[in-house]
Amino acid sequence: xxxxxxxxxxxxxxYGRSQVLFGxxxxxxxxxxxxxxxxxGMGKTTTIRSIMGLTPAATGSIRFRDAEIRGLAxxxxxxxxxxxxxxGRQIFPNLSVRENLVATAANRxxxxxxxxxxxxxxxxxxxRLAERAGNMGNQLSGGEQQMLAVGRALMTNPHLLILDEATxxxxxxIRQEIWNCLEQLKQAGQSILIVDKxxxxxxxxxxxHYVIEKGRVVWQGNSAELAGSADIQHRYLGV
Numbered sequence: 235x236x237x238x239x240x241x242x243x244x245x246x247x248x249y250g251r252s253q254v255l256f257g258x259x260x261x262x263x264x265x266x267x268x269x270x271x272x273x274x275g276m277g278k279t280t281t282i283r284s285i286m287g288l289t290p291a292a293t294g295s296i297r298f299r300d301a302e303i304r305g306l307a308x309x310x311x312x313x314x315x316x317x318x319x320x321x322g323r324q325i326f327p328n329l330s331v332r333e334n335l336v337a338t339a340a341n342r343x344x345x346x347x348x349x350x351x352x353x354x355x356x357x358x359x360x361x362r363l364a365e366r367a368g369n370m371g372n373q374l375s376g377g378e379q380q381m382l383a384v385g386r387a388l389m390t391n392p393h394l395l396i397l398d399e400a401t402x403x404x405x406x407x408i409r410q411e412i413w414n415c416l417e418q419l420k421q422a423g424q425s426i427l428i429v430d431k432x433x434x435x436x437x438x439x440x441x442x443h444y445v446i447e448k449g450r451v452v453w454q455g456n457s458a459e460l461a462g463s464a465d466i467q468h469r470y471l472g473v
Contacts, residue, residue, distance in 0.1 A: 237263060238261060238264075239264045239266075239298070239299060239393065239394055239425050240260075240285070240296075240298050240394055240425075240427070241295070241296070241297040242260045242261070242284075242294070242296050243259055243294055243295045243296075244257045244258070244294035244295065245257070245258045245281075245284055245291035245294030245295070245296060246293045247277075247280055247281075247283075247284045247289055247291045247292060248292055249289070253449070254277050255281060255291070255449040256450050257294070258277065258281055258446070258450065258451065260281070262425055263425070265423045265424075266426075266441045266442065267420050267428065267439055267440040268426070268427050268428070268440060268441065268442050268443070268444070269428045269429070269430065269436045269440045269442075269443045269444065270427065270429050270443075270446065271429070271430070271431070271443060271446070271470075272445055272447055272471070273472055276446050276447050277448070277449040278398070278429045279321055279398055279429065280449070281446070282318070282396055282427075284296065284304075285311070286308050286311050286312070286316065287305075287307055288308050290304070298314060298315075298394070299393065314393075315390075315391070315393035315394065316396060317388065317390045317396065318387060318396050318398070319380075319383045319386075319387045319397040319398065320398055321399045321402070321429075323379045323380055324383070325371040325374075325383055325386065326371050327371045327372035328371070329370065329371055330369060330370055331363050331367050331369055331374070332353065332367045334371055334386055335353050335386055338390050339352075339390070340389070340391055351388045351389055351391050352389075353389070356388055357385075359385070359415055359418065360382075363382060363385060366378060375408075376403060376404060377405060380400075380401070380408070381411075381412070384415065393425060394425045394426070394427060395419070395424055395425065395426045396426075397416075397426070397427070397428045397430070398429045399429055399430060400412060400416070400430040401430055401435075402430070409432070413435050416439055417439055420439065431471070433467060437460055437461045440457060441457065442457075443456070443457065443460050445466060445470045452470060453466050
């Protein structure tokens, strides 16, 4: 039986007086890949920001590894082992690829086993980063920047990796490379929460899915159920 890693329960989140999340709920078990899907503006990124403490939830509970994290500062959430690949990547433009990776390194090997993430292991996963090691962040293509953002999050040796818009705006070949790498991470036992729009890729990769509309979960289920629910895909995802 998988152990519960992240438990988001009944959170309401606001921007000023405007409420975006209404009793939002989701769970991620250890070693599981879970997706959060929905049309633009439905609250996916706000859910991620609430988990990370970047846009704090006003009510409800966010538990990570059996500890309440709602109300914690974002850096404390990160230190507990939540690695974020943010929408827009947000890599350091004036640091080299190597410096971007080393800047976030955290040794959690005592917690995550001996096979922790190092610079050498990240560039083995993304050989293109090894080729570009001396280039500045702003000299990379969009796909290379996304690889760097994923690698930077892995360098924190996270218990949970969160990707917000994992492949948005990437060329098809680069997109497939990202999916392949995420499959490798899954096989290695990495827990992952993904926001993306590519239903076909997500149903092949992920274990379970949450679909949200207007800040609420309107459907949840496994990949076989989502793949077989043309009505759900059409109504809530525009597929």
